[in-house]
Amino acid sequence: MTSPNQLNHHSDAPISDRRPLIDLNTAAEHELAALTSVGPARIQALVHRRPFRSWDDVARVPGISPIIIARLKRSGAELLS
Secondary structure, three states: OHHHHHHHOOOOOHHHHHOOOOOOOOOHHHHHHOOOOOHHHHHHHHHHHHOOOHHHHHOOOOOOOOOHHHHHHOEEEEEEE
């Protein structure tokens, strides 16, 4: 049996630094669902408005406010493609 002191622990990096990045331009709907503040309606709106060249493009999507954009970024959303 392994004691807690023998386990490999994650780095001390902030949680947002350890989350996998999710590209809003290429992510599948189930991947988008893992993001904070994104439900079915926002997922559909994001998918239908792709591709995004900038966060300003994302801000033009109905239902996506600056607060939602901040939450998306904190939960791992990126514009990689």
